[in-house]
Amino acid sequence: MSVLTKQVILKELKKGRTGAGLVITPLKIDQIGPSSVDVHLGHEFIIFRRALIPSFDIMQDNIYRNVHQYQQKVRISEGDKFVLHPHQLVLGATREYIGLSDNISAIITGRSTWGRTGLIIATATKIDPGFKGCVTLEIMNEGVIPLVLYPGLRIAQLILFRTEGKSTYKGTYQFPTGPAFPNLDKELQYMKRE
Amino acid sequence: MPGFPIERIHHQIENELSIFCSQLNKLEVETYPTKRCLDIINHLREKVEDYRSKKRSIMDQVDDNPDEAARKLISHIHNPLVQQDVKFLDWLRGAQTQNVPWSVIPCIEHLSRKIIPEHKLLTYCAYYYNYAISWSLSERLAPYPYTVLSLPRLHRTNLLWHTLVGHEIFHPCCAEFINKHNQNALSKITQQLRESDELFRGLEEERIERISGPIHLAWRRATEELLCDMACVELFGPAGILTMRAFAACSSLDDMPSPTNNFYPPWRYRFEVVWENSIDIQKLDSIYSNCSNSEIMECFKQDMESFGKLVSSQEGAALVDRHPQAKIAYKQVKNLLPAASKFVKESLPGTLCRWHSQRVLNQIPKLLERLEKGIPPNEIILEVDETTQKQKYETQSAELPAILIAGWIYETYWQKKYTANGEIMPYETMSRLLLKACEDI
DSSP, rough: OOOOOOOHHHHHHGGGGSSSOOOSOOOOOOGGGGSSSOOOOOOOEEEOOOOOOOOOOSSSSTTTTTTGTTEEEEEOOOTTEEEEEOOOOEEEEEEEEEEETEEEEEEEEEEEEHHHTTTEOOOOOOOOOOOOEEEEEEEEEEEESOOOEEOOOOOEEEEEEEOSSSOOOSOOOOOEEEEEOOOOOHHHHHHHHO | OOOOOOOOOHHHHHHHHHHHHHHHHHHTTSSSSHHHHHHHHHHHHHHHHHHHHHHHHHHHTTTTTTTHHHHHIIIIIHHHHIIHHHHOOOOOHHHHHGGTTTTTTTHHHHHHHHHTTTTTEEEEEEESSSSSEEEEESSTTTTTOOEEEEGGGGGGOOGGGGGGGHHHHTGGGGGHHHHHHHHHHHHHHHHHHOOOOTTTOOOHHHHHHHHHHHEEEEEEEHHHHHHHHHHHHHHHHHHHHHHHHHEEETTTTOOOGGGTTTOOOOOOOOOOHHHHHHHHHHHHHHHHHHHHOOHHHHHHHHHHHHHHHHHOOOHHHHHHSSSSHHHHHHHHHHHHHHHHHHHHHHOTTTTTTOOOHHHHHHHHHHHHHHHHTTTTOOOEEEEEEOSSSSSEEEEOOOOOHHHHHHHHHHHHHHHOOOTTTTOOOOHHHHHHHHHOOOOTO
């Protein structure tokens, strides 16, 4: 595995102009760094409805049937604020829609500027080859003071890798255009099979 | 004259104003895709203040004439509040981000600013299965400077269907054309009734007048609908045609205009008119020939050809010709079609990108390629240069007509090829990608 540099990223984007290879959209040249691509915070967030559910327990049959019971999607307009309180977890997504070819994988990582304020942007950071969609960010304020987030904030960076061999993502979270609700049903099926 | 003591009426109105304000406060904290709804909430608050000031001045003079004061409270405050203002509470609820296709709302507002600049548009989703627009800009009905556009809630996330906003937004433009030709059309309708050698021969003048009313209404309604159809197809071309067809899919194509259907013209007739007046076959051919995926394009071509066959028989025109009243109304409609088509083309501003512009025609195949591969058709890549010192990455935002046409082309393929085995993306995914594309234009 080797990290793609700016020149190689551009080369891959050129191959992906028909949508078949690497796609990061919308994208401006100044988002591409020497070996990473800056990505922005999108408009949608998923917040947890803490008052309505006692706990997350996938063995409880009703928990996965209606995700809206414990999570709610909100959309913040351009220029509007989203206040993230200390120790609050929300799901957000990149504004950029990403399409990886079958020999490129990626990791998404927070920018250090935000890290210094206590903002963590992802725990599941790996993106498989062949994935297409906006990347869901698990955004957490680990600091002690509330943080104000705005759609369009340069919040994370994408580091792209060339893989050894080819592989294509066929998972649950294909083609999301905003933060995706967790698929607990699949986890439950897995547990039951065990 | 009101039958209750003025105090009761006064208290009731005060209570209604308070509840109304409290509802506005609740609505204000919700999220909306643009600032339009907050403007409306502020406007309604100002109206409430205005009502309160009117109420004070009416109550100051209550001792002179209590009945007159009660009548004024009802007609100046209660009636407009419950008959007009309260409607906005539902509209605003339906306009919240979670209830509308939020990424498209800025595009719809942009379109309305270009076509009907004097109207401020509020877009919301309603339970009824139709697209509709209402406005009140006349002096008499001018409590609001807002025009309200409703989209069917069931199809909220179906961008392809929202092509029909091109039709709705043109409605307020039609009055100019209709008023210009109204008197002449009415005279000709009456004259035709007098000269008719069939059903209406020898009718008394009074009966002729009575019969001419609905015929005239059918003329007005048909003219207005056809003007809007032509505007939609002038803007969005085949996307407009395919949306009309999809919308009409569960209706009869041959329902004749009547009071029960608000004198709407038959779908088949509408299809014939837009095909003849607003589709440039050469431009359509250029779409067919520029697409790289021949299988997808073949589906689209077959679909357009089958539509061409549907309208070529002119059964819609023959249908209205067999109906004695419709025949008279639609003779006038037909006479004015060339003028109507010209009016539509001239009324749409030149700055608005239309489907037959070279820019849109160039974008369609590239956007289609993206959609086909599961990428939102939001932009096309113009140039990537990684080799030189000054590296380049240039893109061009997609135009709304290009997104819609690419979407509809893919939809025709989807209709023919979709199976549950996952080889082709589900309709819902396609809809999400199209909505995502609108975020960036």
